[in-house]
Amino acid sequence: MxxxxxxxxxxxxxxxxxxxxxxxxxxxxxxxxxxxxxxxxxxxxxxxxxxxxxxxxxxxxxxxxxxxxxxxxxxxxxxxxxxxxxxxxxxxxxxxxxxxxxxxxxxxxxxxxxxxxxxxxxxxxxxxxxxxxxxxxxxxxxxxxxxxxxxxxxxxxxxxTLGIASFNKNNFVSFIGNELVVSSASGDLDLSVYDNLGRAIKTLSIANSESGQKIDLGLQKGQIYIVKVNGETQSKTLKFISM
Missing domain, CATH: 2.60.40 (Immunoglobulin-like)
Structure with missing residues (x-):
């Protein structure tokens, strides 16, 4: 109880x-x-x-x-x-x-x-x-x-900064709406999604990412998320409000 x-x-x-x-x-x-x-x-x-x-x-x-x-x-x-x-x-x-x-x-x-x-x-x-x-x-x-x-x-x-997508200067991935967009191919990608309290809520692996590829993370609207993306040669942390 x-x-x-x-x-x-x-x-x-x-x-x-x-x-x-x-x-x-x-x-x-x-x-x-x-x-x-x-x-x-x-x-x-x-x-x-x-x-x-x-x-x-x-x-x-x-x-x-x-x-x-x-x-x-x-x-x-x-x-x-x-x-x-x-x-x-x-x-x-x-x-x-x-x-x-x-x-x-x-x-x-x-x-x-x-x-x-x-x-x-x-x-x-x-x-x-x-x-x-x-x-x-x-x-x-x-x-x-x-x-x-x-x-x-x-x-x-x-x-x-809570609504700005990127903390880092590299732009190999970005958010457009609720979709993560791969701007430049970076091989395999590992994604970790956290809520605004820092709790891990989802992990996802993308094999052989391609430039222009769009990835729907299936996140609830109107919430704040932190997404960490690790590629073979680059990494990026993004914070955004899902719309």
């Missing part, structure tokens, strides 16, 4: 730590909102925004997408790393998901890693939350933008 309890607790901790969080702002009515998250700045999250009145509070009628102006909340204040308010090309774009932009409500979403997107904030900076608002393509002001919104993240030092 004790072993079963311990296994259950480990499983729950792993599931909570690795699952991708969806943060939903539903029935937006023009008021400022704070949402408590279970993720920190380094974890990929999905933000869903539902505009209840698509004309008065925030004008999204017939808008296939909206833009998210925001920045990180640090000891230096809110909206750190935010781009110019009028530069829509530098702002994350949320796409309509309900298929009918002419009828309320309009729902939009985006999947984003805040640590990677706000790369101008130095790694090691403690991030407490995410300040943001939505705007349409008409430049903000009035009902062309939402009220200020805030996601209260779990406090953590920013570390944007």
């Amino acid at each position: 004790k072993h079963l309890y311990l296994f259950t607790m480990i499983y729950l901790i792993m599931f909570t730590a690795n699952s991708q969080e969806t943060i939903t702002i539903s029935g937006y009515d023009g008021t400022a909102t704070t949402i408590d998250a279970t993720s920190n700045v380094n974890q990929t999250i999905t933000i869903v925004f539902e505009d209840a009145d698509i004309v008065q509070n925030f004008y999204t009628e017939n808008r296939a997408s909206i833009f998210m102006y925001g920045g990180l909340d640090t000891d230096a204040g809110g909206f750190q790393g935010a781009p110019d308010f009028g530069d829509l090309s530098s702002q994350p774009e949320l796409l309509l998901t309900d298929g009918d932009s002419a009828t309320a409500p309009n729902t939009y979403n985006i999947t984003i890693n805040l640590a990677q997107f706000y790369s101008s904030i130095p790694n090691g900076t403690t991030v407490y939350g995410f300040n943001f608002l939505f705007q349409n393509e008409f430049g903000g002001g009035g009902n062309n933008q939402s009220a200020d919104l805030y996601i209260n993240l779990v406090d953590a030092p920013k570390d944007d």
